[in-house]
Amino acid sequence: MSIIWELSVFRMLVIAGDDGRIAGAIADYGGVPPSTMSHRLVTLKRAGLVQSEREGQLIRYRADYPGMRRPLAFLKQYCCGGEPDICADLLCGLDCKPRAKALK
Structure with missing residues (x-):
């Protein structure tokens, strides 16, 4: 594991x-x-x-969607060696809502 x-x-x-x-x-x-x-x-x-x-x-x-925001916010702030603009396209859309019933 x-x-x-x-x-x-x-x-x-x-x-x-x-x-x-x-x-x-x-x-x-x-x-x-x-x-x-x-x-x-x-x-x-x-x-x-x-x-x-x-x-x-x-x-x-x-x-835990609110819990997921903490590491995502950290990544957004500190990613790419302190230059978050480099990875902005990866982090755009973080304000998404979970899809209910996506998989059964």
């Missing part, structure tokens, strides 16, 4: 939009045992990139 796994799960949750994904489906997606998946999701949650919500015995995870 590596940061690559967390990034792929984070990408999946961003694409999932407001619906997010149930923890078991995320474990299936990653091909990992639920305990391993839980540990990795906690890492994303601590980083402020993922939110969780209990639904009975299940836990639904969603991308």
Whole structure:
């Protein structure tokens, strides 16, 4: 397991939009045992990139869109060796709204 796994799960949750994904489906997606998946999701949650919500015995995870703004703002301010104009085209449109129901 590596940061690559967390990034792929984070990408999946961003694409999932407001619906997010149930923890078991995320474990299936990653091909990992639920305990391993839980540990990795906690890492994303601590980083402020993922939110969780209990639904009975299940836990639904969603991308934390306000939390995503912090690292994006950092990148916007400090990218390209202090010359953000160099990568302005990469950072334009950061005021986007998540697509609900993008993937099912």
